[in-house]
Amino acid sequence: MRITTHMMTNTVLRNxxxxxxxxxxxxxxxxxxxxxxxxxDDPVGVSTILQLDSQKAxxxxxxxxxxxxxxxxxxxxxxxxTISEALQRAQELTIAAANDGTLAPENRQGIIAELTQxxxxxxxxxxxxxxxxxxxxxxxxxxxxxxxxxxxxVYQGDSGQLMRVIDVGVNVAINTPGDTALMPSLQALNQxxxxxxAHDPAAMRDAIDALKDAHTTLLIAQSRVGxxxxxxxxxxxxxxxxxxxxSKLRSDLMDVDMAEALIEYGTLEATTRAALSAGAxxxxxxxxxxLA
Amino acid sequence: MFPTVGRLETLLRALxxxxxxxxxxNHNIANQLTPGYSRQVAMLxxxxxxxxxxxxxPKVGQLGTGVTVMSIQRIREGFLDVQYRTQAEQLGNATxxxxxxxxxxxxxxxxxxxxxxxxxxxxxxxxQEVVSRPEDVPTRTALVESSQTLANRINGVxxxxxQQRDIxxxxxxxxxxxxxxxxxxxxxxxxxxxxxLGAGQQPNDLMDARDLLLDELSQFAGATTVVTPDGxxxxxxxxxxxxxRSRFEAIRLSQDAVTGELGVVWSSDGxxxxxxxxxxxxxxxxxxxxxxxxxxDVEAFRDTLVNEVNAIHQTGYGLTDPGPTPPGRDxxxxxxxxxxxxxPALIDDPSLIATSALPDTPGNSDVALAIANLRExxxxxxxxxxxxxxxxxxxxxxxxxxxxVESAKENSTTLAQxxxxxxMAVSGVSLDEEAVNLIxxxxxxxxxxxxxxxxxxxxxxxxxRTGLVGR
Numbered sequence: 001m002r003i004t005t006h007m008m009t010n011t012v013l014r015n016x017x018x019x020x021x022x023x024x025x026x027x028x029x030x031x032x033x034x035x036x037x038x039x040x041d042d043p044v045g046v047s048t049i050l051q052l053d054s055q056k057a058x059x060x061x062x063x064x065x066x067x068x069x070x071x072x073x074x075x076x077x078x079x080x081x082t083i084s085e086a087l088q089r090a091q092e093l094t095i096a097a098a099n100d101g102t103l104a105p106e107n108r109q110g111i112i113a114e115l116t117q118x119x120x121x122x123x124x125x126x127x128x129x130x131x132x133x134x135x136x137x138x139x140x141x142x143x144x145x146x147x148x149x150x151x152x153x154v155y156q157g158d159s160g161q162l163m164r165v166i167d168v169g170v171n172v173a174i175n176t177p178g179d180t181a182l183m184p185s186l187q188a189l190n191q192x193x194x195x196x197x198a199h200d201p202a203a204m205r206d207a208i209d210a211l212k213d214a215h216t217t218l219l220i221a222q223s224r225v226g227x228x229x230x231x232x233x234x235x236x237x238x239x240x241x242x243x244x245x246x247s248k249l250r251s252d253l254m255d256v257d258m259a260e261a262l263i264e265y266g267t268l269e270a271t272t273r274a275a276l277s278a279g280a281x282x283x284x285x286x287x288x289x290x291l292a
Numbered sequence: 293m294f295p296t297v298g299r300l301e302t303l304l305r306a307l308x309x310x311x312x313x314x315x316x317x318n319h320n321i322a323n324q325l326t327p328g329y330s331r332q333v334a335m336l337x338x339x340x341x342x343x344x345x346x347x348x349x350p351k352v353g354q355l356g357t358g359v360t361v362m363s364i365q366r367i368r369e370g371f372l373d374v375q376y377r378t379q380a381e382q383l384g385n386a387t388x389x390x391x392x393x394x395x396x397x398x399x400x401x402x403x404x405x406x407x408x409x410x411x412x413x414x415x416x417x418x419x420q421e422v423v424s425r426p427e428d429v430p431t432r433t434a435l436v437e438s439s440q441t442l443a444n445r446i447n448g449v450x451x452x453x454x455q456q457r458d459i460x461x462x463x464x465x466x467x468x469x470x471x472x473x474x475x476x477x478x479x480x481x482x483x484x485x486x487x488x489l490g491a492g493q494q495p496n497d498l499m500d501a502r503d504l505l506l507d508e509l510s511q512f513a514g515a516t517t518v519v520t521p522d523g524x525x526x527x528x529x530x531x532x533x534x535x536x537r538s539r540f541e542a543i544r545l546s547q548d549a550v551t552g553e554l555g556v557v558w559s560s561d562g563x564x565x566x567x568x569x570x571x572x573x574x575x576x577x578x579x580x581x582x583x584x585x586x587x588x589d590v591e592a593f594r595d596t597l598v599n600e601v602n603a604i605h606q607t608g609y610g611l612t613d614p615g616p617t618p619p620g621r622d623x624x625x626x627x628x629x630x631x632x633x634x635x636p637a638l639i640d641d642p643s644l645i646a647t648s649a650l651p652d653t654p655g656n657s658d659v660a661l662a663i664a665n666l667r668e669x670x671x672x673x674x675x676x677x678x679x680x681x682x683x684x685x686x687x688x689x690x691x692x693x694x695x696x697v698e699s700a701k702e703n704s705t706t707l708a709q710x711x712x713x714x715x716m717a718v719s720g721v722s723l724d725e726e727a728v729n730l731i732x733x734x735x736x737x738x739x740x741x742x743x744x745x746x747x748x749x750x751x752x753x754x755x756x757r758t759g760l761v762g763r
Binding site (some may be wrong): 001002003004005006007010011013038039040041042043044047049050051053054057064066068069074079132133137138139140141142153158160162163165166168169171175204254285286288291 | 325331402409410415416420423427462541592650652654655657664665680683687690691692694714717720722723727
């Protein structure tokens with residue numbers, strides 16, 4: 001092949017350009033720590049990364065939902081425990097009042113006072129408000145669930161469920177409507193209070209039974225809360241491990257293997273330097289330089 | 293008898309011929325960097341010989357009368373030009389498409405927090421938050437913000453694709469105009485070249501200029517070329533001549549009134565020009581097929597999002613909506629220019645966002661949940677993919693097309709360059725060669741001058757020193 005004067009310089013320029021393009025690409029990868037800089041670098045990878053990003057956002061959302069639900073359940077559990085203790089104390093007081101026919105009037109007044117106070121406390125707890133939302137009112141979260149007076153409570157909520165998404169396609173109801181779980185307690189307390197006030201042993205025995213039934217109802221509701229809390233805990237652990245594996249997959253796809261990239265960078269740099277020094281000599285002297 | 297003065301003539305021709313050859317070498321050196329230049333060679337030949345008149349045998353034969361430049365030829369391989377132009381067509385096509393795809397990659401800037409995918413995730417996230425706290429107005433305000441961000445990003449992508457389409461149309465117009473200029477130039481070069489050839493001379497530089505124009509033309513739109521006996525080159529697009537000898541027929545861009553598609557037509561009668569491969573056809577495909585398809589995909593994505601969200605949103609109640617029937621409010625609206633936005637009333641009062649399936653039940657978030665669940669719903673591609681999945685597929689498709697076009701461009705570049713190298717090997721100027729030529733012709737010139745001195749001395753002897761007997 002006949003080599004003409006500008007073929008060599010053109011070749012050097014072209015190769016330098018190609019090296020510099022590669023170098024620029026690797027440089028971009030290293031300095032951004034990202035393997036994919038353009039859609040065309042790895043179209044399938046980009047699609048997978050978008051999917052993983054979306055999945056991760058969803059997982060984080062589920063974790064947030066779970067944590068929010070856990071707050072709610074903690075508050076519910078706490079309120080129920082308070083009511084449960086109150087019911088036990090009310091039972092003890094009613095039993096004491098029923099068993100001792102010779103109870104001094106002032107002692108009976110004491111029991112009545114305490115029962116009244118318990119009733120008011122339970123009424124207050126049943127209207128528990130967590131960050132602006134009534135937890136026992138069903139879906140009517142902005143209305144006091146128990147209206148009227150402690151002695152004549154009226155349920156103003158509904159029996160709607162508050163659903164939380166804790167996993168793809170898994171919704172759980174986190175609330176306990178007060179009409180079924182708490183109304184019996186309030187009614188039983190009122191019954192006990194009236195029986196003790198009326199000094200009627202038969203009514204007191206009925207009231208004790210009512211208190212027991214109400215307590216059982218409450219405990220069943222509370223154990224349901226506990227069950228959901230356990231489910232949430234398990235779900236949260238699962239979501240967190242999913243999140244870790246999604247992050248790892250994304251990192252495998254998106255992050256530059258620094259060692260590999262730096263080695264490639266070094267190789268390209270060396271090639272470019274070699275091409276440059278060859279290029280400096282590619283502009284060879286011609287015969288003209290030697291003619292006198 | 294060969295005349296003595298004839299000897300001087302022979303040597304004068306030799307001097308003139310070497311000078312001409314040196315001129316050619318100088319022209320080569322001067323044009324070593326001129327684009328499209330082919331090195332030229334002075335073809336030397338002997339002048340017609342002189343038959344020595346003789347009265348008797350033996351005859352001594354013919355006597356040479358010296359040298360002359362028969363022609364000045366350019367050194368060029370026509371088949372390499374043809375090969376180069378075939379590659380240049382492919383290169384033009386791929387370069388045009390790669391350029392548009394690079395912009396598309398920038399428009400669909402994924403994976404990036406500023407992309408549509410991230411905004412879409414943010415949108416679903418905001419609905420989920422509202423599911424957890426439907427009665428909370430700040431949470432609703434955050435939903436409005438996220439929804440507006442998503443709407444803006446979708447509008448941005450759609451408008452930028454449309455803008456890119458306009459820019460592509462402008463590029464096509466510029467290139468069609470350039471094809472006209474080239475055609476016009478080739479026609480006038482044809483006239484000049486035929487004239488010079490007709491006068492029996494080689495219009496080397498004019499032919500180089502014409503070849504360079506044909507190289508350029510092939511990048512825009514490959515054509516069939518035919519060399520006529522009188523040295524003109526006719527340029528045809530699918531049998532119809534853009535250039536026929538010195539006649540040139542203009543082409544122009546036209547837009548279909550119904551489909552809006554762009555095409556190239558003959559200016560005179562408006563029939564379509566069947567252009568060969570090249571950047572014009574590359575841009576036309578982007579304008580007529582690929583960009584509209586991407587726009588249609590973005591719009592399908594936009595419409596599904598708007599329609600699905602609105603359909604559910606219409607069934608719900610805001611925080612203050614009384615029953616018994618839902619107010620039937622939309623969430624998004626598509627404006628006349630194709631942009632989408634959140635209904636302004638919802639921006640002003642986020643409590644109007646319908647999250648509840650029951651009137652006057654703020655804690656009910658069934659409607660919000662149904663909207664949040666759209667994320668998993670197979671609503672697109674006739675129920676085979678989700679909104680997110682559709683967008684991901686769209687992005688992946690653009691990415692792999694960009695990859696394909698870019699690698700086609702790389703290939704064509706490599707091939708075109710390697711053919712161009714072969715052309716340079718044949719036609720390029722080598723300074724070493726020209727230096728040798730200069731020395732060769734200089735020595736030949738010196739020798740001729742020396743020979744002339746000999747003849748001169750012979751004449752001097754004859755004229756000045758002969759016949760002096762007795763003087």
